[in-house]
Amino acid sequence: MKSFRKELWFEIPGRRAFVNITPDVKVCLAESGIAEGLALINAMHITASVFINDDENGLHHDYEVWLEKLAPHAPTSQYRHNRTGEDNADAHLKRQVMGREVVVAVTEGKLDFGPWEQIFYGEFDGGRKKRVLIKIIGA
Amino acid sequence: MKSFRKELWFEIPGRRAFVNITPDVKVCLAESGIAEGLALINAMHITASVFINDDENGLHHDYEVWLEKLAPHAPTSQYRHNRTGEDNADAHLKRQVMGREVVVAVTEGKLDFGPWEQIFYGEFDGGRKKRVLIKIIGA
Amino acid sequence: MKSFRKELWFEIPGRRAFVNITPDVKVCLAESGIAEGLALINAMHITASVFINDDENGLHHDYEVWLEKLAPHAPTSQYRHNRTGEDNADAHLKRQVMGREVVVAVTEGKLDFGPWEQIFYGEFDGGRKKRVLIKIIGA
Numbered sequence: 198m199k200s201f202r203k204e205l206w207f208e209i210p211g212r213r214a215f216v217n218i219t220p221d222v223k224v225c226l227a228e229s230g231i232a233e234g235l236a237l238i239n240a241m242h243i244t245a246s247v248f249i250n251d252d253e254n255g256l257h258h259d260y261e262v263w264l265e266k267l268a269p270h271a272p273t274s275q276y277r278h279n280r281t282g283e284d285n286a287d288a289h290l291k292r293q294v295m296g297r298e299v300v301v302a303v304t305e306g307k308l309d310f311g312p313w314e315q316i317f318y319g320e321f322d323g324g325r326k327k328r329v330l331i332k333i334i335g336a
Numbered sequence: 337m338k339s340f341r342k343e344l345w346f347e348i349p350g351r352r353a354f355v356n357i358t359p360d361v362k363v364c365l366a367e368s369g370i371a372e373g374l375a376l377i378n379a380m381h382i383t384a385s386v387f388i389n390d391d392e393n394g395l396h397h398d399y400e401v402w403l404e405k406l407a408p409h410a411p412t413s414q415y416r417h418n419r420t421g422e423d424n425a426d427a428h429l430k431r432q433v434m435g436r437e438v439v440v441a442v443t444e445g446k447l448d449f450g451p452w453e454q455i456f457y458g459e460f461d462g463g464r465k466k467r468v469l470i471k472i473i474g475a
Numbered sequence: 476m477k478s479f480r481k482e483l484w485f486e487i488p489g490r491r492a493f494v495n496i497t498p499d500v501k502v503c504l505a506e507s508g509i510a511e512g513l514a515l516i517n518a519m520h521i522t523a524s525v526f527i528n529d530d531e532n533g534l535h536h537d538y539e540v541w542l543e544k545l546a547p548h549a550p551t552s553q554y555r556h557n558r559t560g561e562d563n564a565d566a567h568l569k570r571q572v573m574g575r576e577v578v579v580a581v582t583e584g585k586l587d588f589g590p591w592e593q594i595f596y597g598e599f600d601g602g603r604k605k606r607v608l609i610k611i612i613g614a
Contacts, residue, residue, distance in 0.1 A: 198337050198476050198511075198512075198613065198614040200511040200512065200613070200614070202580065202582055202587070233337075233339040233473070234337075234339065234473055235374065235376060235471065235473055235513065237513060237578050237580055239578075239579075239580070240589075241588070241589025241590075241592065242589050242590075242591070243527065243528045243529050243589075243591050243592060248432065248436070249382065249436055250382045250428055250431075250432070251382050251417075251428060253417060253420065254416075255415070255416035255417040255418075255419055255420060255425075256415075256416070256417040256425060256428055258416045258417075259415045259416055259417050259425050259428070259429070260428075260429070260432075263407065263429055267406070267545070268541065276533070276534075276537045277532075277533035277534070277536045277537055278529075278531060278533040278534040278536075278537050279533075280533055281531065281533060286533075286534060286537050289528055289529060289534055289537070289538075290537070290538070290541055292528075293526065293528070293538075293572060293573055293574070294432060294433065294572065295432055296432070296435065296436075296574065297526075297527055297574075297577065298577065298578060299436065299437065300376050300378075300437060300439055300578055301378075302341065302376055302378070302469055302471035304341055304471070309341070309469060309471065310380070311379075311380025311381050311382075311467060311469075312380075312381075313381070313382050314380065314382060328589060330580055330587060330589075332513070332580035332582070332587065334473075334511070334512055334513055334612075334613060335337065335339070335473060336337040336339070337476050372476075372478040372612070373476075373478065373612055374513065374515060374610065374612055387571065387575075388521065388575055389521045389567055389570075389571070390521050390556075390567060392556060392559065393555075394554070394555035394556040394557075394558055394559060394564075395554075395555070395556040395564060395567055397555045397556075398554045398555055398556050398564050398567070398568070399567075399568070399571075402546065402568055406545070433571060433572065434571055435571070435574065435575075438575065438576065439515050439517075439576060439578055440517075441480065441515055441517070441608055441610035443480055443610070448480070448608060448610065449519070450518075450519025450520050450521075450606060450608075451519075451520075452520070452521050453519065453521060473612075474476065474478070474612060475476040475478070
């Protein structure tokens with residue numbers, strides 16, 4: 198069994214953003230030399246997500262509006278977590294809706310994807326350095 | 337390490353439905369000859385889900401009502417994604433709540449499940465052909 | 476390829492709780508002797524979750540309040556599932572938001588975690604015995 202590991206680093210200037218990391222994952226997969234297996238891609242931080250969906254700006258705007266409705270940032274005093282001195286409780290909630298990780302099949306050395314699948318890093322509490330982990334196992 | 341891959345095809349007549357695919361996954365696992373490992377089952381389309389829950393009609397009705405409340409289909413003009421000519425922005429949102437994929441342990445050649453676990457395909461934008469991927473790795 | 480399997484048992488006295496199971500998973504990983512691979516940790520019951528987030532009491536309170544807002548327990552008659560004699564339909568909904576499972580990378584014999592990642596069992600319908608499955612594969 199082969200295994201491969203790499204970290205991607207991000208420093209998002211604003212509070213929230215979605216970044217397409219599919220090209221980075223493809224580079225990792227090629228580097229790994231793994232033809233058949235599973236690739237795990239996960240946020241290493243608990244106020245961020247990795248998810249698979251469409252690379253369409255309008256949809257990303259809809260996600261932003263929708264997540265803010267489901268788990269509003271303000272007033273920050275509504276969350277007990279923010280009494281610790283943080284203002285990011287909403288980011289911990291948004292991340293649960295969008296998910297921590299994806300697992301992708303690797304087949305014949307490629308990400309085994311449907312026609313529109315793209316992998317995104319979802320930042321909900323930016324302005325600091327954060328990481329995504331790519332771990333691929335297989336043969 | 338062994339690996340196995342198969343696609344399941346769906347064409348759901350209406351917009352939304354839940355389909356129990358556990359029997360199909362069991363057939364794949366038997367075919368794979370894998371005794372110990374992990375099975376990934378994922379929607380290959382970004383307006384559909386694969387998830388594990390109860391095979392109970394009342395609950396499926398409750399999911400339908402609840403998802404429609406969290407991410408309503410209409411008015412379709414509320415979503416910027418729908419300016420592309422689509423009317424399925426809500427399906428991209430619902431799919432994030434229900435999830436893209438499940439990973440199931442394989443033990444002694446069986447899906448290693450609790451008493452009520454069943455695998456479902458969740459369609460949120462039907463009327464077209466769509467696929468689920470089953471990838472199993474192990475020994 | 477090596478594989479390892481263990482169940483953790485829970486009997487939560489109240490209806491809902493979050494339990495940090497990271498120490499248990501670390502013990503399993505040491506026992507497995509696996510250095511490189513993937514660890515799957517999943518709830519074996521469909522009214523419970525396994526998720527990764529922060530071990531901070533205020534945040535857990537916020538999750539409790541938020542999930543109750545997204546999928547209220549009462550009135551129980553609002554859910555068709557509860558006509559089966561259950562009163563736990565809300566637990567099936569809450570579990571979808573928080574997720575069934577996590578997949579964690581194993582690197583050099585350790586859980587390959589970011590600085591704050593901790594694994595939790597999320598109970599949404601307690602008062603009965605339930606299980607979490609830990610399955611690790613690798614080399």
